[in-house]
Amino acid sequence: MNHINRVFHADRSSAGAAREADFTRRARGLLHRIAGDLRLRAGEHDITAESARRGRGCRVALNTDRLILEVTDSPAQPAVAVAFRTRRGRKDLSGGVDNVVSPEQLGSPEGYESLLSALRLVNGLDTERRQET
Secondary structure (H helix, E strand, C coil), X not given: CHHHHHHHXXXXXXXXXXXXXXXXXXXXXXXXXXXXXXXXXXXXXEEEXXXXXXXXXXXXXXXXCCEEEEEEECCCCCCCEEEEEECXXXXXXXXXXXXXXXXXXXXXHHHHHHHHHHHHHHHCHHHHHHXXX
């Protein structure tokens, strides 16, 4: 749970490239951990980062063929936001509706396991893993 706490409780008072680089590094660490906990193979996912632009914050995303999980740090939001949505293939960037994950949910082991279960279901990993065994 240490990666999660670092992402959500990072210093948001300062602005600039150093804060953005720190957020990106921590968010990538969190998404790598989630990808590992989901047992995603190297070719099944990628992690991308978008720098902050005017009016929009820094965004780091875990992408699969069926799922986008984003961690966003926007000055307009009071806290770091985590959301996931479905997609149809790698070229579908719009996907479905954002499913926002609360920081309170990610702060507990039960909440994190619940998130992993939801991501497995959305990504179709439950069905695939059951068929393999």
